[in-house]
Structures are given as C-alpha cells and as structure tokens.
Amino acid sequence: MKPLEMLLRNAARSQKKIVLSEGADPRVVQAAIEARRQGIARIVLVGREEGILCQYAFAKAKPDEGVEIHNPAQSPLLDELALLYYELRKHKGVPLEQAICEARKPHVYAALLVKRGLADGTVGGAVATTAEIVRTAIQVIGPKPGSKLVSSFFLMLFCQMHHVKKGAHIFADSGLVVDPTAEEMSQIALASADSFAALIGDVPRVAMLSFSTRGSANHDSVSKVVTATEMARAAVPELLIDGELQFDAAFVPDVAASKAGDSPLGGDANIFIFPNLESGNIAYKIAQRVGGAEAIGPILQGLDKPANDLSRGCSAEDILHMIAVTAAQAEANQPAKARQEEFVS
Ligand SMILES: CC(C)(COP(=O)(O)OP(=O)(O)OC[C@H]1O[C@@H](n2cnc3c(N)ncnc32)[C@H](O)[C@@H]1OP(=O)(O)O)[C@@H](O)C(=O)NCCC(=O)NCCS
Numbered sequence: 001m002k003p004l005e006m007l008l009r010n011a012a013r014s015q016k017k018i019v020l021s022e023g024a025d026p027r028v029v030q031a032a033i034e035a036r037r038q039g040i041a042r043i044v045l046v047g048r049e050e051g052i053l054c055q056y057a058f059a060k061a062k063p064d065e066g067v068e069i070h071n072p073a074q075s076p077l078l079d080e081l082a083l084l085y086y087e088l089r090k091h092k093g094v095p096l097e098q099a100i101c102e103a104r105k106p107h108v109y110a111a112l113l114v115k116r117g118l119a120d121g122t123v124g125g126a127v128a129t130t131a132e133i134v135r136t137a138i139q140v141i142g143p144k145p146g147s148k149l150v151s152s153f154f155l156m157l158f159c160q161m162h163h164v165k166k167g168a169h170i171f172a173d174s175g176l177v178v179d180p181t182a183e184e185m186s187q188i189a190l191a192s193a194d195s196f197a198a199l200i201g202d203v204p205r206v207a208m209l210s211f212s213t214r215g216s217a218n219h220d221s222v223s224k225v226v227t228a229t230e231m232a233r234a235a236v237p238e239l240l241i242d243g244e245l246q247f248d249a250a251f252v253p254d255v256a257a258s259k260a261g262d263s264p265l266g267g268d269a270n271i272f273i274f275p276n277l278e279s280g281n282i283a284y285k286i287a288q289r290v291g292g293a294e295a296i297g298p299i300l301q302g303l304d305k306p307a308n309d310l311s312r313g314c315s316a317e318d319i320l321h322m323i324a325v326t327a328a329q330a331e332a333n334q335p336a337k338a339r340q341e342e343f344v345s
Pocket residue numbers: 092130131132134135138139143148149150151174175176177178281298
C-alpha cells in the first residue's frame with residue numbers, strides 16, 4: 001500500500017480529534033470538509049463562527065456532528081485555558097492578564113486544548129509563520145520527557161511517473177532548527193529515524209548530508225557532519241547511518257559505489273539530514289516545486305503531543321494530509337494499554 005493511503009486509512013481507524021487553528025481560512029475549511037467526508041478525524045475549527053460558516057457556505061457544505069467550532073473569545077473554556085497558560089508561563093514572569101490575552105489567540109488556544117487533553121493534536125501555519133506556530137508548541141505543549149530538542153521534518157513522497165525511486169523519504173531539519181550543532185544534528189537524525197519507523201513502518205536508513213563525501217572537501221561544516229554521525233552511531237549502534245555524504249552518494253547506488261563504496265547505505269537512504277536550515281528548507285521546496293514530490297510538513301518531533309506546522313503556500317490537500325499525519329502521531333504516542341482499552345470498549 002502507498003504511504004499516503006496507509007496514513008489516511010490509519011487515521012480513519014483512530015478517529016482522533018484534531019484542532020485547526022486557522023478555522024476561517026478557505027483551504028482549512030476545504031480540508032475539514034474532506035477530512036469529514038473521508039472519515040479521517042474529528043475536527044475542531046478555531047475562529048469566528050461567522051467567518052467559518054461563510055467558508056462552508058462558499059463550499060456549499062455544512063459542518064456535520066464531527067465538527068466543533070470554537071471562538072476563543074466566547075469559549076466557555078477560555079478561563080480554564082488561560083489559567084493553564086498562566087501556570088505554564090508564570091515562571092517566565094507572564095502575568096495573568098497577559099495569559100488571558102495569549103489564550104485568546106487561535107494558535108495558542110488550539111495548543112492549550114491539546115495540552116489540556118481536550119484534543120489529540122493541532123495543525124496551523126497556513127497563515128501564521130513557522131516561528132509563531134513552533135514557539136507556541138514549544139511553550140505550551142513542551143518537549144516530551146527525555147527530549148531536549150524539538151525539531152522538524154518533511155515527509156517527502158515520491159510517487160510521480162518520473163520518480164525513479166518511489167515511496168516515503170524524510171528531509172530534516174527543513175523547518176525549525178536554524179544552525180544545529182553537531183550534537184543537535186545527531187539528535188535530529190535519531191528523532192527522524194524514530195519518526196520514520198513510527199509513521200511509515202519501514203527500516204530507517206539515515207544519510208548525514210554535506211557538500212563533501214568521505215573527506216573530498218575540508219571545512220568546519222564538513223567536520224560538524226562527521227562528528228554528528230559519530231555521535232548518532234555511538235548513541236544507537238544498530239542504526240543504519242552514514243556520513244558525511246553528498247546527496248548523490250546517498251541516493252544514487254552507482255554514485256555511492258564510486259564515491260563511497262564502503263557505505264552501508266549503498267546509495268539507498270530514505271532519511272536525509274541536512275547540515276542547516278538553509279539547505280534543508282531550500283532542498284524540500286526544490287524537490288516539491290521542481291521535482292514534483294509531495295511534501296507534508298513541517299512535522300514537529302520531540303514534542304510531548306502532536307502540534308504541526310504548514311507552509312503558507314500549502315493547498316487544502318496538503319492540510320488534509322497533515323491532519324492524517326497528526327492523527328498518526330497521536331496514535332503512536334498513545335500508550336499500548338490505553339489503545340487496548342479503547343479497542344475493547
Ligand atoms: C523555533 C524558533 C521560532 C524558536 O526561536 P525563538 O522563539 O527566538 O527562540 P527562543 O530562544 O526565544 O526560545 C523560545 C523558547 O523555545 C525554546 N526553544 C527554542 N528552540 C527550541 C528547540 N528547537 N527545542 C526545544 N526548545 C526550544 C527556548 O528554550 C525558549 O523556551 P522558554 O520561552 O521557555 O525559555 C526559531 O528557531 C526559528 O525561528 N526557527 C526558524 C523557523 C523558520 O522561519 N523556518 C522557516 C520556514 S519553515
């Protein structure tokens with residue numbers, strides 16, 4: 001089964017409640033309509049009710065029983081959520097009055113719903129910038145126990161006729177950590193390997209990318225990638241990882257054979273870790289816009305609960321796919337015991 005079909009089918013099975021913080025955006029409403037039509041998730045749309053219903057009317061549709069509309073300013077949950085925000089941020093000197101203002105902001109309200117356990121995950125960023133969405137996710141939902149670094153990745157689906165290699169790949173970090181240290185780059189690699197296994201169910205094969213292969217160039221930024229690879233290998237010896245490699249040596253078996261004949265990846269990596277956000281962000285947009293890859297992201301990893309971003313250039317279909325990914329992350333997060341109880345009841 002194709003990775004996207006698998007994600008959509010698994011989302012439909014789990015019936016998670018996903019909050020869309022930009023509820024009145026026409027692409028968001030289209031995605032909500034399609035998510036309900038395909039039975040992928042229950043949806044909370046955050047925003048002014050008139051604006052949201054207006055978009056439904058344009059689309060000649062009406063919200064069904066699986067859709068809730070929350071206007072933060074009029075929500076009966078506002079006081080409780082503002083208090084929760086205050087508790088989370090008072091150690092940073094945030095006063096209660098400011099907490100109330102913050103909780104009225106749609107993306108903050110959405111993250112608070114997830115933090116409070118009233119929804120399973122949130123998606124925003126069709127309008128807001130990545131910095132706004134990510135800062136809120138980090139401050140409200142927070143890193144999961146044992147994880148210091150929150151990072152992001154794109155699920156890149158190669159499924160066009162011209163794609164010689166088809167299937168799911170990860171590009172990271174293409175959205176969040178601007179200039180990772182070697183240690184941070186190794187953490188991004190390990191988190192991406194876990195995300196790939198959880199979402200796609202395949203064995204991760206990680207390439208640590210550079211403009212150099214096996215010492216063909218000399219520079220501090222090359223040394224960083226070599227050190228990051230060693231750190232990741234030391235932390236998880238069984239992980240299939242190699243670096244420093246150029247993209248062709250990581251992706252094309254013939255080139256791998258000539259440039260890095262000893263590479264355990266053999267030019268068949270499925271996870272590509274970039275040395276910085278410049279290369280990661282530019283690469284995903286070129287692969288998407290020139291190469292015709294389907295790009296789902298930025299998907300955040302290392303958070304306690306799912307909160308995901310979008311590119312402002314996204315389509316309704318991109319948002320639909322992100323709803324499915326968010327549901328899959330929520331399902332993967334859920335302890336096995338809780339899943340069993342849900343299954344029995
Ligand atoms: C994510 C981002 C907004 C954080 O930057 P910032 O808000 O200036 O960071 P700050 O240093 O002020 O940190 C804000 C909070 O987040 C925490 N934080 C920042 N980055 C973090 C990370 N990667 N993991 C975990 N925590 C992080 C800080 O510890 C701080 O916590 P606190 O408020 O409780 O003290 C920043 O990394 C960024 O702008 N990234 C690029 C986003 C972007 O434009 N991408 C391109 C398009 S996709």
